[in-house]
Amino acid sequence: MPEAGADLSAQVTRLQQDNHKLMRINAALIERIESGMTQGNNPYTIFQHSVVLAEQVRERTDALNQAMAELKASNHLLINARLRAEALCRQQVAAQREAEQANLSKTKFLAAVSHDLLQPLNAARLFTSALLERPSETLVRNVNNSLEDVENLLGTLVDISKLDAGVIKADIAPFALSELLDNLAAEYTELARSEGLELHFIGCSALVHSDIQLLARILRNLLSNALRYTYKGRVVLGCRRQQQRVLIQVWDSGMGIAEDRLEEIFQEFKRGDVQRPDQDRGLGLGLAIVEKIAGILGHRISVKSWPGQGSMFSVEVPLSATAPKAVPAPCMSEPMLERLQGARVWVLDNDAAICAGMRTLLEGWGCRVITALSEQDLARQVDNYHAEVDLLIADYHLDDNQNGVDAVARINAHRGRAIPAMMITANYSNELKQQIRELGHTLMHKPVRPMKLKTAMSHLLSRP
Structure with a gap:
């Protein structure tokens, strides 16, 4: 031209x-x-x-x-x-x-079908987790482990698709870093011990500005990778202050990464060449998810590695001058666990398998459970919502374009005193998170992990 x-x-x-x-x-x-x-x-x-x-x-x-x-x-x-x-x-x-x-x-x-993908696995996990509460054979534990692996793989695929589709948004707020790191340290100390490794945790009192849920997902992926690629020795979780930022670091004594591969490890479906033989290989999406979430948060990810000696991954998070007072995590002592004994729980979910699995699991914890597929079904069983109850667990997505938030409001409208409610959903939107928070309900995302469910229920039942 x-x-x-x-x-x-x-x-x-x-x-x-x-x-x-x-x-x-x-x-x-x-x-x-x-x-x-x-x-x-x-x-x-x-x-x-x-x-x-x-x-x-x-x-x-x-x-x-x-x-x-x-x-x-x-x-x-x-x-x-x-x-x-x-x-x-x-x-x-x-x-x-x-x-x-x-x-x-x-x-x-892929992002939209997350609910349908995770529903059958969620039901199966509830059944097998109930069996694990009682003396059981090794086969049952193997089934549970296999289901957990499949669940993790599907959850990873759903995460990457949601990130690509722009479904996940950051909910930035100030918080005490100890509120996140102390829980992660407790969780991964047990995991490391079960793998014959040691987790060394260096506490941090810094106040930071980030999304606590998304930052937790970054650190969980980094800690899981550290355990996956470390044969022996230890993993270290700690922090370093640097001007107006804090560096959250995960060190390991694993096999390390060659210098010419430090950039490609963040690409999708890239997996390490060598890992512990007893570990599942995964999909190679963990660090891709880390990088995408860090991009949403505006946090810088850096990595240093020494082949044959180990690696160090670092997340830069901005400091905050103030933060709301952290809510102390409930101590899972015997008295706390005893609160589940005899607790009257209503479960509202439009999936019959989820209802059956939830009943089996909760009854194994000593709860008295009533399950229902709809509000009308629940009303028939509990004297039009006037029966005595301690806790209401509702799925967010119900039939006929109804949702659990509105259902809980209609149920409480029949009662003089509102029922403590827990909402279970695969919806990760900030709008729903904010709505649940303002209503004073507890939010739990699918797939539901039994220990997390038990802890949340005990905490709700301990409220005056």
Whole structure:
């Protein structure tokens, strides 16, 4: 396109020069004729000369007309070429937009089906977890471990699809870092011990500005990776203050990472070459999820590694001047666990398998359980919601476009005193999180982990 424009400009300039030259020739001819007539030259000679000059003018005019025709034809070709190029460009843009839309639709689809993907596994885990509460054979534990692995894999796929689809948003707020790290240290100390490793935790009193749930997911992935790739020795979780930021670091004494692979480890489906033989290989999405969540939070991730000696992953989090007072985590002592004994619990879920699994698990903890598939079903069983109850557990997604939040409100409208409520959902939106928080309910995301469920129930039942 630029070359054609340049050629056209040069051709126009050349024709203008020829036209100017022709005008000068015509002027000279007229001047000579007038001069000859003035000087009294032979009229026949003058006529002959005029004919010659007229022929020259005609030839030059024909040449000029031909050049103009060629210029017009070139201009037409140029316009057609430009129109074709613009059409091709529009087609390319449309094709690219269609491809992007198809990819977005795929990721949005995976994000949207998280509820359906996790429901059957959630039900199975509730059954097997109930069996694990009692003396059981090794086979049952193996089934439970296998289901947990599948659940983790599906959960990872759902996480990456939600991140790609832009479903997960940050809920930034100030909080005490100890509120997060103390819980993670307790959780991973037991996991490390079960793998024959040691977790060394260095406490931190810093106040930070981040999303506590998303930051926890980053650190869980880093700690899980550290345990996965460490044969012997220990994993260290700690912090370093650096100006207006705090560096949360996870060190391990594993096999390390080659320098030329430090960038590619954050790509999707990239797994380490060597890991402990008793560990499942995973999907290679853990660090990809870490990087995507860090991008949402605006936190910088860095890594250093020494092949054969270990690695260090660091997350930079901004410090905060103030933070709300941390709510102390309930101590899972025997008196706390005894609160579940005889507790009257209503379960509202539109999935019969979930209801059956929840009943089996909670009854194994000593609760008295009533399950229902709908509000009407529950009303029939509990004297139109007037029966005595200690706790209501409701799924957020119910039939007929109903949701658990509204259902709890309608149920409490029949009672003089509101029932403590726990909402279970696969919806990770900040809007729902904020709504549940403002209503004073407890929010638990699927897949439901039995120990976390037990702790949350005990905490709710301990409220005055």
